[in-house]
Amino acid sequence: MKMRIALAQLNQRVGDLAGNMEAMLEWRAKAAAQGADLVVFPELQTCGYPPEDLVLKPEFVRRTMEVSERLADATNDGGPAIIFGSLHAENDAIYNAVILADKGGIVARRLKHELPNYGTFDELRLFQPGPLPEPVEWNGVKLGLPICEDIWLEPVCHHLKEQGAELLLVINGSPYELTKDEVRQALVMDRVTETGLPLVYLNRVGGQDELVFDGSSFIVNRGGEIIVQMRDWDEALVMTDWEKGDDGWRCMTRDVQPLDPYPEDVYHAMMVGLADYVNRNRFPGVILGLSGGIDSALSAAIAVDALGPDRVWCVMMPSKYTSQESLDDAQGCADLLGCRHDTISIEPAVDAMDAMLDDPQGLTEENIQSRLRMVTLMALSNSHGHMVLTTGNKSEMSVGYATLYGDMAGGYNVLKDAYKTTVFELSRWRNANKPRLGQGPDGPVMPVNVIDKPPSAELRPDQKDEDSLPPYAKLDRMLESLIEDEVSVAEAARRTGVAPEVVADIEKKLLIAEYKRRQAPPGVKIGRRNFGRDRRYPITNAFRTSS
Template sequence: MTEELKIALAQLNPTVGDLTGNMHKIREAHKTAKDMDADLMVTGELVTSGYPPEDLVLKPLFMDRIEASVKILAIETRGDNPAIVLSTPWRMDGKLYNAVLLLDEGDVQAVRPKCHLPNYGVFDEKRIFSEGSPMGPVAYKGIALGLLTCEDLWFEDIVECLEETGAEILLSPNGSPFEMDKMDERMNHAVSRVRESGLPLAYVNQVGGQDELLFDGASFVLNGDCSLAVQMPAFVENVTLTTWKRGATGWACETISHHDQSDRLNSVYQAMVLGLRDYVQKNGFPGVVLGMSGGIDSALSAAVAVDALGADKVHCVMMPSPYTSRESLEDAEQACEMLGVRLDEVNIAPAMKAFDDMLSPLFEGTNSDTTEENIQSRSRGLTLMAISNKHGYMVLTTGNKSEMSVGYATLYGDMCGGYSVLKDIYKMDVFRLCVLRNDGLKNSDIVLEGPDGPVMPERIISKPPSAELKPDQKDEDSLPPYEVLDDILYCLVEGEMGVDQIVERGHPLETVQRVWRLLDLAEYKRRQAPPGVKVTSRAFGRDRRYPITNAFRRAI
């Protein structure tokens, strides 16, 4: 009877659709596991196809190639090579499953389809996969391994079935996206299953960015007494060897290794960096270009871009108008110097005059208003898109969640671009993240390509925010103070709270009603916004889906 088992936990960063690249990552991890003298390697969810693969798995050719690749990989488990617990799309009995396989001795030894398919928030697996039925453990070296995928761990029945049918160790591949405080939620579910079954659990999560989703890894091992044996690093690929021993009360992981994951803002910043890095690199962009206004949003966006890609792949452009302050010009220049990035200046005053001349016959008899302000923003958007078209750099937009919530952004202007790192970041968190980055990240696992010290002048953080589209303009001329606005928005977006509940928190009724109306009215803008890193439980887009045509706002 086997008394010791060495399991390599491989949290990898696959790319959706890159079958060759993903299989290469699996093979490299497998070689590492072999060098560690591992008996078994466990991967994250759907590592062969990348996760989520969406409708790619509905293409028969795609599935043909996945299955052929997996069968070749299985051959490589012969001899003294470690077996592999592999999560992959898999066809069986005429149905398509999200499945976990045991590859050993050159063949696919067992298949366990995922039973609970998530169909909420960002997930819609029920439209592409069939549901499996609870099944017992699989045998490996005389050990009964309980294989279950991601969402199956959030329900009692699958682990209960495995425990009742003799499972000794639970192995769970996961594709769990990052959210603020998500680690606690995962751990609570894992602890519940371990407490109910008394079985130890190895939880292996994917890492990396996929469109708006960001997977943080942070894989872990819980022993049967619910103690945390292993906490792997977050936001980086990693293969960790764990040693397990059979004792009087069953199997336990003897490896003790803890990486601190406690700092919320640190995690958010690392998520932004990895999300942008993977979006740019996986989509083949040579770098990014962004408008550098001298304000806090563009300064933070530029800092994240440099940390993600390196200063040589970030191009900043200052686009002053007659309303741009000397202070903003100085702050933009100083921030770019601190980051070590290229800064060019394109004055948009000639464009403003050209549009004024073009449109004056149609605008005759009207007063200047937000129309002229938006022309400035759209002139900047046009300028950045021209630079992008000419040089191939992706335009990075700089709007934050507070602005996107209430429509304080210009369609085809400052919303123009390919990606946004601040899309799911409220304004008050923008301030906090800038302070954090200037002071220096602590306990971070991800490699930052930017400078070690401060990345923006203190004045950018301390001065009142302004769009500078008219004389002496301040954001609070049009919006409630951001600390008020953000709290109301959090209640409306993340909390789905009613007006009365929000008023009870101390906010004036008129302010709450106004913010609610602005939130609903701006839906048409958000539908045309670029994707961005998701860090909250209710990001605009796949998480929060409200109708554009929406008469309910009239009842508020």
């Protein structure tokens, strides 16, 4: 007994029901031309994942279910059957569902049993859990159809095996995180070992606000061998041939593609997140302040690689504290990237504010400069339509080393979840490598001096970041302990070798800056706990682990 299964690793657009359906039909036609018997699409492919509170709109659910029926109708052409994720409403409950359609109708529908309710996920708020799903019999084969979280725990796959499933086809909407590939593969190996069944893991690609989806779909045969590994980030259609022997079904196709190593995977995540955000919100391009520092240089490089140099506009906005070195470095970045570069001095505006406020000093003077730069960028954005790209990194956002309504203001931030040490790693990597999907230059994207010089906001004479903060190598290790691992000050001090009073001061800065981060733009999630979907702290908060 044989069959050919096509895996459609696709992007989605949340809410674009017609567009998602059209894409599914196009990819089904491609699979049909290659002799597929069955085409599998990712989780909630009809409406996009995660749909968030759109699910609470009855009209959205109704139209999504109509799309499911229209897709089922389309299988009346003698072509391959399809498996896809969609919404299902029944008895005043809404479910995350997987549907098998063939010969013009819905053959079977199964409902997601395990609903994730941690980190970026809050599906229990939106969906009802379905019962333990039964296998689906199709063309003489008993298929197990778990949905994403259903395989993160043992019961669903165990139940499907007990009920006679011969093959597990798992549709997913699994966001990218550092080391997520290894976690997924280890998890699937556990399910394959426990059930003795081959497993197909199909994931989506593309960006959705703060989340990016890397695809990286794969197939594990019984015995634990990864026999098919699809590329990360690419939309792709892979045909897989299956045969049933004495020991059950086995994938006969061998097609193992490489996955991006670190830090290229992080760089691609940032590119994909930015490109889909800009394009789907219909911005002609992005505009950013290019200061001559490493954060804005890396942000510009990612934007050029994601959108192309003709859609990136860099503006240097010097004040009286801006060095000639920074002016030269900013120009050097723009020249290497091939994008538009303008210089607009903020000194006349600073002088006007000085006169208005009777010569403000200290932090007030510094913040005025930052806010005037953002006023300038927003004015250009209003005039020309480009989205303002902010450039602050996670280290700065953590401790409030950023200006509210200044350098924090804008539409999107690709560095939002990248610590400063990661920014240095990405910059060095990009200067030596071009990303596989990049639209930028083949060679370096920033002068070496941008990477090597001490970081500075240049808002007062001879200013350096380390005047106010510990060295980034130490600061980032403290922040990782406090943010990613949620440990106490005492434990963070033990891990990092930093004095407890220094860690306590960083914890204080971290907690009191929460009000700033609530007003920051969205940005690409790359780690375990980003500011936004993952980490939801109260703004008014008196608790400290150091007390």
